[in-house]
Amino acid sequence: MAxxxxxxxxxxxxxxxxxxxxxxxxxxxxxxxxxxAVARGGYVPxxxxxxxxxxxxxxxxxxxxxxxxxxxxxxxxxxxxxxIDLNGMKVLLVDDIVDTGESLLLAKNYILKNWGPSEVKxxxxxxxxxxxxxxxxxxxxxxxEWIWFQYPWTRLEDTxxxxxxxxxEEGKYGRKRWTYQELIKGFMEWFDxxxxxxxxKDAIRLLVNNGILRKEDETYILVMQ
Ligand code: AMP
Numbered sequence: 001m002a003x004x005x006x007x008x009x010x011x012x013x014x015x016x017x018x019x020x021x022x023x024x025x026x027x028x029x030x031x032x033x034x035x036x037a038v039a040r041g042g043y044v045p046x047x048x049x050x051x052x053x054x055x056x057x058x059x060x061x062x063x064x065x066x067x068x069x070x071x072x073x074x075x076x077x078x079x080x081x082x083x084i085d086l087n088g089m090k091v092l093l094v095d096d097i098v099d100t101g102e103s104l105l106l107a108k109n110y111i112l113k114n115w116g117p118s119e120v121k122x123x124x125x126x127x128x129x130x131x132x133x134x135x136x137x138x139x140x141x142x143x144x145e146w147i148w149f150q151y152p153w154t155r156l157e158d159t160x161x162x163x164x165x166x167x168x169e170e171g172k173y174g175r176k177r178w179t180y181q182e183l184i185k186g187f188m189e190w191f192d193x194x195x196x197x198x199x200x201k202d203a204i205r206l207l208v209n210n211g212i213l214r215k216e217d218e219t220y221i222l223v224m225q
Contacts, residue, residue: 159203
């Protein structure tokens with residue numbers, strides 16, 4: 001059994017889910033004047049929604065809550081609290097997922113207070129109904145049990161963080177030396193997630209470059225804990 005519940009999301013799924021989400025917005029009769037992507041997870045869905053809904057105006061806001069895969073910071077912040085004039089405009093605020101909902105709520109309130117729109121509606125690919133503080137106006141998939149979705153736009157970041165977690169935890173029990181094959185096998189057992197060889201290689205290279213692993217011949221040795 002995997003130690004953290006994860007699910008790989010493919011690019012094809014992202015396109016299919018975004019198309020389905022756009023159709024829900026269109027069917028509701030809401031016609032946004034501008035799409036606002038919540039950075040960073042909302043960028044790709046927001047751009048696809050603009051395409052599927054034929055919206056030209058796209059901007060963004062960075063509301064940050066989770067800084068590492070499957071690990072929440074205590075509270076969300078607006079990273080660059082700039083002001084733009086959306087006076088009287090209808091806004092569709094887009095993100096990948098509502099988990100706790102903290103970052104989206106913060107972004108929505110900030111926009112309502114500072115950018116002057118007439119209306120802000122929220123659209124996400126996925127809504128974790130058991131964890132979220134609110135229900136988005138539009139979602140494509142309702143997730144009933146918490147799971148970490150491994151989206152294509154965080155594939156390297158997540159792989160790197162997950163490796164780190166595995167290495168540090170195993171390190172506590174005295175495991176310090178790994179072959180490349182053992183690293184991959186360990187990752188699959190820990191997370192039940194196959195991100196493909198390119199990502200595995202990139203993540204392991206980053207672990208070496210960042211001084212977490214040291215390579216000696218064919219062995220990787222845990223250095224930093
Ligand atoms: P939150 O404020 O808890 O709703 O989450 C903020 C952001 O963290 C989301 O927009 C995602 O980019 C990322 N995130 C949170 N939970 C998950 C999850 N279960 N799977 C994948 N990404 C997540």
